[in-house]
Amino acid sequence: MALVKKGSRLITVDGTTYRWRLRGRPTYDQGLVQSPLAYAVEHADTPGTTLVVTTDQPHPGNWFGTQGRPVLPAQVADSIRTALTNGWTPASPGSSFRLDSSEGFVSSH
Template sequence: MALVTKGSRLIHVDGTSYRWRLRGRPTYDRGLAATPLAYAVELAEAPGTTLVVTTDQPHPGNWIGIPGSPVLPAHVADSIRTALSAGWTPETPGSPFHLAPVRD
């Protein structure tokens, strides 16, 4: 399934173009800060498997007022590199590849 173009941003990582998107309004669970923020990434030209990155922070628009920091392009680039080294193949169609934060 391809990402919606509206609201998505392009990012170039190691010579490849990707499109990433963060949901503008939080879902119910993310609004209550019960589940962490997540965003999706895919190849820009020929999308295959979508990368779903779950962060360790709340959605910035949560209703509880817990402060959340924005997702920066540098974080997205790091997530893409981590997912590629973990086996994500963005050009091959398939189920979403999930990347969760490493907890100490």
């Protein structure tokens, strides 16, 4: 499934362009700071398998005002490189590829 273009950003990593997007509103668990922020990445030209990256920080729109850090393009690029090294094939169809970087996340409850 392709990402929605509205609200997504383009990033070029090692000569290949990708589209990435954060969910605007938190999921219920993210709102309660019980699960961390996640974002999705796909190949910009031929979307296939979507990369879902789980971070170690709370969603910025959580309901408790728990402070997080912004997701920077350099972090997205590092995640893309890590996923490619671990077998992500962005232009091939298939179910989502998950990259869990949530070590260190502290739940509010």
